[in-house]
Amino acid sequence: MTIAAGAASGPLPAGLDLVAERPLLASAVDLRFTLAPGDRLLVDAGTDVSVGTPLAERFRDTVLAEGRLPPGLGSRPGDRWAPPPDTGRRATRNLAEGELLFEWRDAWRIATGEHAEPLDAPIAGIVRRARPGVDIALRATGRVLLGDAALGGPSRGRLELAAGPGGELRPGGLDVGLAGTVLVVGSRVDAETLTRARAMGVRGVVVAGLPSKERRDYIASEARQRAALHRLPPFAVFVLDGALRRPIASPVVRLLEALVGREVAIVNDPPALVFDDADLDLPLPPADLVRVRSGPDAGREGRWIGLVGLRRFGRGVQLEAAEVRFADGPAIVPIGDLERFAGRPGTAQ
Amino acid sequence: MTRDPRAFFALDIGGATVSAALIIRIAGRWRLLGSLALPAAVGPVAVSRHLAERAVHADPGLASAAGIDPSQLDRVPSVTVRSHAPRRMAVVAASQRALGPLAGAAARSGWSVTAGSVEALDPLAMSQLLLDPGVDAILAGAGDPPGADERSPLPELAALVAAVAERRPDLTVILAGAMTDELPRFPDAAGREGEILLGAAAGSGTDARGLDELLTDLALPPDDARRAAAIGVETFAEVVGRRVEYVEIGYDAGMRAIAGPSLGRDERDRRAAFVADAALVPPGADDLILDRVLGWSTLPIDRHRLRDRLRELRSAPWADAGGDGAMVRLAAARAALGRLMDATLELGAGPAPDLLIAAGGAWSVAPGPVIALAVADVVRRAGATQYAFDHARLLGPLGSIADPDERAEVIADLADDMLVPVGSVVTPAGLRAGRSAGRLVVHAGTGVTELDLVPGGLELVDLPPGQTAVAEFRFRDTVRLGTRGRHFAVDVAGGLGGLLVDLRDVPMRLPDRHERRRELLEAWQSSLWTGHEG
Numbered sequence: 003m004t005i006a007a008g009a010a011s012g013p014l015p016a017g018l019d020l021v022a023e024r025p026l027l028a029s030a031v032d033l034r035f036t037l038a039p040g041d042r043l044l045v046d047a048g049t050d051v052s053v054g055t056p057l058a059e060r061f062r063d064t065v066l067a068e069g070r071l072p073p074g075l076g077s078r079p080g081d082r083w084a085p086p087p088d089t090g091r092r093a094t095r096n097l098a099e100g101e102l103l104f105e106w107r108d109a110w111r112i113a114t115g116e117h118a119e120p121l122d123a124p125i126a127g128i129v130r131r132a133r134p135g136v137d138i139a140l141r142a143t144g145r146v147l148l149g150d151a152a153l154g155g156p157s158r159g160r161l162e163l164a165a166g167p168g169g170e171l172r173p174g175g176l177d178v179g180l181a182g183t184v185l186v187v188g189s190r191v192d193a194e195t196l197t198r199a200r201a202m203g204v205r206g207v208v209v210a211g212l213p214s215k216e217r218r219d220y221i222a223s224e225a226r227q228r229a230a231l232h233r234l235p236p237f238a239v240f241v242l243d244g245a246l247r248r249p250i251a252s253p254v255v256r257l258l259e260a261l262v263g264r265e266v267a268i269v270n271d272p273p274a275l276v277f278d279d280a281d282l283d284l285p286l287p288p289a290d291l292v293r294v295r296s297g298p299d300a301g302r303e304g305r306w307i308g309l310v311g312l313r314r315f316g317r318g319v320q321l322e323a324a325e326v327r328f329a330d331g332p333a334i335v336p337i338g339d340l341e342r343f344a345g346r347p348g349t350a351q
Numbered sequence: 352m353t354r355d356p357r358a359f360f361a362l363d364i365g366g367a368t369v370s371a372a373l374i375i376r377i378a379g380r381w382r383l384l385g386s387l388a389l390p391a392a393v394g395p396v397a398v399s400r401h402l403a404e405r406a407v408h409a410d411p412g413l414a415s416a417a418g419i420d421p422s423q424l425d426r427v428p429s430v431t432v433r434s435h436a437p438r439r440m441a442v443v444a445a446s447q448r449a450l451g452p453l454a455g456a457a458a459r460s461g462w463s464v465t466a467g468s469v470e471a472l473d474p475l476a477m478s479q480l481l482l483d484p485g486v487d488a489i490l491a492g493a494g495d496p497p498g499a500d501e502r503s504p505l506p507e508l509a510a511l512v513a514a515v516a517e518r519r520p521d522l523t524v525i526l527a528g529a530m531t532d533e534l535p536r537f538p539d540a541a542g543r544e545g546e547i548l549l550g551a552a553a554g555s556g557t558d559a560r561g562l563d564e565l566l567t568d569l570a571l572p573p574d575d576a577r578r579a580a581a582i583g584v585e586t587f588a589e590v591v592g593r594r595v596e597y598v599e600i601g602y603d604a605g606m607r608a609i610a611g612p613s614l615g616r617d618e619r620d621r622r623a624a625f626v627a628d629a630a631l632v633p634p635g636a637d638d639l640i641l642d643r644v645l646g647w648s649t650l651p652i653d654r655h656r657l658r659d660r661l662r663e664l665r666s667a668p669w670a671d672a673g674g675d676g677a678m679v680r681l682a683a684a685r686a687a688l689g690r691l692m693d694a695t696l697e698l699g700a701g702p703a704p705d706l707l708i709a710a711g712g713a714w715s716v717a718p719g720p721v722i723a724l725a726v727a728d729v730v731r732r733a734g735a736t737q738y739a740f741d742h743a744r745l746l747g748p749l750g751s752i753a754d755p756d757e758r759a760e761v762i763a764d765l766a767d768d769m770l771v772p773v774g775s776v777v778t779p780a781g782l783r784a785g786r787s788a789g790r791l792v793v794h795a796g797t798g799v800t801e802l803d804l805v806p807g808g809l810e811l812v813d814l815p816p817g818q819t820a821v822a823e824f825r826f827r828d829t830v831r832l833g834t835r836g837r838h839f840a841v842d843v844a845g846g847l848g849g850l851l852v853d854l855r856d857v858p859m860r861l862p863d864r865h866e867r868r869r870e871l872l873e874a875w876q877s878s879l880w881t882g883h884e885g
Binding site: 017019020021022023024034036038039040064065066078079080103104105106111113133134135136137150213214215244245246295296297298300315316317318319321322336337338339 | 387389390392393397398401473474475478479482483484507510511513514515517518519655658659660662663666667669670671672673674675676677678716717718880881
């Protein structure tokens with residue numbers, strides 16, 4: 003992976019190099035799609051894929067079968083077995099298609115499945131690795147906004163802003179007109195809104211924070227849907243920062259605003275929003291912009307003033323600190339609470 | 352490192368923290384001039400430069416004499432160690448009975464472990480476990496000789512593992528115990544990227560220790576901070592001539608090492624365990640971990656909010672370190688220390704050490720006395736031990752100095768600088784409940800202190816760092832304090848928290864009701880935490 007390096011706009015002010023740098027964009031990222039034994043691989047390493055190219059078929063109900071294969075096939079573990087139509091051997095003909103796991107006492111254990119679900123490429127790229135039963139690694143040709151977590155997915159849709167950076171989307175704010183979109187919903191979202199969004203054909207949600215309870219409720223809802231053998235439409239939740247409520251960082255907001263109306267994809271491993279940015283012109287964040295990463299003031303942004311050394315904070319804890327000018331005036335903040343933004347959006351390597 | 356330079360940096364680059372210590376040679380010995388720890392994302396260069404600038408600012412003459420010039424830091428040598436995120440090992444066995452010792456060996460050797468047995472998983476699930484893309488190595492083992500419950504399923508398990516080894520040539524495969532007899536099933540090692548290695552059966556014997564060492568060698572790279580810290584602890588124990596225990600709770604893993612002076616013997620007295628599950632907040636922390644943290648929490652917080660805070664602590668370990676965040680961190684540190692102790696029970700079988708060193712970023716937000724209390728809350732054993740904190744994270748980098756004589760010389764010079772004495776903890780066991788268990792008289796240079804010993808509580812005696820005293824205990828009934836008896840005279844050393852007489856139960860029994868438990872923990876902690884109410 004290549005992380006866009008270097009300062010944002012302007013030289014780095016003194017002491018700011020002690021603030022953890024958050025990469026805004028990355029490129030040349032290998033995205034991984036996990037497979038299970040029995041899944042059918044449809045691409046090989048080195049294949050160029052475009053959006054929507056089938057990568058694999060994942061099977062929901064994989065079972066173990068056992069059978070003797072015709073002699074002389076030279077089968078190896080991981081090979082795909084399909085019964086040849088012209089064989090006269092009933093035992094072989096009755097043996098279901100699947101992935102060879104291992105040979106034991108002259109018979110093969112085979113992973114075979116029903117209820118295939120297609121795994122289509124959510125982005126264009128080159129298949130770097132394709133291992134049956136293990137994974138597919140796809141080198142994305144677009145650029146990548148890395149986040150904290152992604153649930154569900156992969157998914158793809160047209161990016162739309164549904165709430166401000168510090169806002170929150172409620173179920174009543176959704177309608178079928180949003181089908182096919184990836185919605186930026188602000189600082190937080192609840193499980194009910196996510197479930198409803200999925201039901202209305204929304205393809206994804208981008209949010210700053212997703213509390214653990216909402217995360218568990220949503221995952222449970224998705225599991226119930228799967229258990230009922232409903233084929234789920236592609237839907238993914240992309241969490242930018244973590245579990246606590248905070249506004250989306252302003253440089254990320256600028257980026258998302260620039261992407262409105264464009265197709266983006268959400269992938270899980272690594273959790274990322276991927277987009278093709280050939281003609282995208284993005285503004286640079288100021289070099290001295292810092293953001294409170296966590297804690298009671300999470301999400302506040304200000305301008306760096308300078309280091310102030312060790313200071314005493316709540317419960318008497320002494321921490322290295324800096325002075326930051328917020329909208330309501332300067333304040334002393336632990337350096338560990340701060341983050342700054344790296345990279346020059348639009349010129350990432 | 353050579354003996355020529357007048358200064359060097361000791362760098363510990365961890366998963367969450369990069370720590371730099373500046374060590375200079377002055378008046379013929381090495382001294383710690385200063386240290387600075389910041390988030391790992393900052394990087395060692397920036398941290399070293401700021402540390403050097405501060406040294407120059409504080410005492411330009413001394414810095415100049417030591418040859419420190421912030422504009423030419425590349426001329427200052429450094430000893431550097433790094434912590435690495437634990438790699439994942441899939442551990443498989445024929446039976447659940449055989450799986451336990453194998454998984455235990457992997458878990459205390461620095462691996463993140465997923466495990467399964469033929470008894471519990473069908474071949475499909477077992478294949479899925481082994482083919483998981485996150486798996487870096489496979490440990491397949493059996494007893495030697497195999498048990499009755501292993502003999503029948505062993506060949507099929509070997510065939511399954513061999514098939515996976517063929518499909519994933521990048522995986523390192525370790526065959527242990529009687530599983531080594533199945534080696535002919537496996538692909539030729541020459542054509543593989545990963546090795547196929549043979550090891551002893553897991554268990555408690557000397558051979559089993561060989562398996563632990565093999566797994567540790569595979570898990571930890573040569574420059575690993577924890578591997579080096581184990582050597583540093585051994586050298587430190589040799590230098591100070593005392594039995595030393597080291598417990599570290601870090602972002603990626605926890606570590607426990609026990610070492611004593613060799614006393615002229617050839618055999619080294621050092622044992623160490625590296626436990627990924629003892630990270631401050633392991634990735635994907637489950638309900639068991641959450642419950643344990645909740646059990647140590649001194650904050651009125653519900654499960655959902657605590658889960659959120661732990662998730663944030665995992666993703667941004669330096670953020671929210673003050674205020675309530677410090678409380679969450681300490682609760683997580685106690686829980687992690689508990690997991691470390693559980694995974695390394697056999698290391699704690701001996702007598703209490705003379706000195707216990709706490710290390711790792713988990714403790715960095717707490718005052719010294721609170722560190723002593725937090726460790727004493729979890730490490731429950733009868734005895735008298737001095738507690739210290741590796742505040743500059745030096746034992747790892749110094750342990751990486753290759754020349755044993757040079758390492759011993761540097762550690763001997765720095766022995767007084769590298770550790771913050773946080774106090775002495777005396778824990779008698781076997782006290783009977785009642786109003787008074789006896790009397791304590793502390794004879795210190797500044798005078799005599801007398802205390803009534805009330806079972807179930809903590810008694811604090813002010814004893815500053817650098818001061819020693821004799822604590823004379825007179826119990827009404829026989830108790831255990833190293834040995835069984837009623838009268839004891841114990842040499843104790845001072846520290847930031849003085850002398851802490853811990854009269855609570857061994858092992859600790861806390862109220863089941865969460866509120867009552869929290870109030871009790873809060874009361875103990877606040878008595879040692881200056882500025883706690885702030």
